[in-house]
Amino acid sequence: MEIIEDHMLVDPALQAEIVARCLAGGFGDEPPQPVQALGPLTLPNGTKRAAYLCHAADAVLLDEFGQVALITRLHNPGRGKLAVPGGLLDRVEGAMESSRAAALREAVEETGIDPALLARATITQLGHRRYDRPFDIRSAWNDLPGTPIRQGEFFTVSTLGFRVQLPGNLRDTQLTAGDDAKEVAVFAATSLRPDQFAVPDHPDMIRAALGL
Numbered sequence: 001m002e003i004i005e006d007h008m009l010v011d012p013a014l015q016a017e018i019v020a021r022c023l024a025g026g027f028g029d030e031p032p033q034p035v036q037a038l039g040p041l042t043l044p045n046g047t048k049r050a051a052y053l054c055h056a057a058d059a060v061l062l063d064e065f066g067q068v069a070l071i072t073r074l075h076n077p078g079r080g081k082l083a084v085p086g087g088l089l090d091r092v093e094g095a096m097e098s099s100r101a102a103a104l105r106e107a108v109e110e111t112g113i114d115p116a117l118l119a120r121a122t123i124t125q126l127g128h129r130r131y132d133r134p135f136d137i138r139s140a141w142n143d144l145p146g147t148p149i150r151q152g153e154f155f156t157v158s159t160l161g162f163r164v165q166l167p168g169n170l171r172d173t174q175l176t177a178g179d180d181a182k183e184v185a186v187f188a189a190t191s192l193r194p195d196q197f198a199v200p201d202h203p204d205m206i207r208a209a210l211g212l
Helices: 012-024 099-111 202-210
Strands: 035-042 048-062 067-073 086-088 122-130 137-139 154-165 181-188
Touching: 012 035, 012 048, 012 137, 012 154, 035 154, 048 099, 048 202, 067 099, 086 099, 086 154, 099 122, 099 154, 099 181, 122 202, 154 202
Parallel strands: 048 154
Antiparallel strands: 035 048, 048 067, 048 086, 067 181, 122 154, 137 154
16 A cells, blocks of 8 residues: 555554644644654654654635635645645744734735735634644655755644635635635635535634634
8 A cells, every 4th residue: 555645645544643743742823933843754664754744824815795715726735626825834034923924924925915905804813723634744745945854754734724804805806826826716605615625624714714
């Protein structure tokens, strides 16, 4: 049995081990570093491979009409499927970027939404940072710039979602796909199906933002 398919770890035992290490780390909602080492994993063939945890943030962009702005992912995981805009936390002038700041930055980069409109939004954190994400463990396709992660090593991604309640109608807002987004479009939030999404917990995030 292959343990990696299209750069994604699919072995359940290794997935469970990585998730357990993430949950045991106690990194909280605002991690102190953008990347944490999780230690080496022993593969079924007896070899060892390093594993890491990266931290991200997501923005659920909602309007007054129950509509949500979503991107179509340009890359895996879930290339060609829908996702809420989001991405990895950065270091900004030597300090750790906050999850909220990262979510809003990624929203601008991936949807082209006007920062002036975001400044008028009501922003609410959705629960706590999610570490139990066995479906999002990757084998690095190259060395990841700015991190200790080398090609072939494993990394997983935690995330923290934010409800971004915007005034007006998103269909009247100019949106332009950028960065990791192939397309961006506006959808009636309650019409969406889980199978449309690249990342399995994004529908849950949208439901939480809607208060469902």
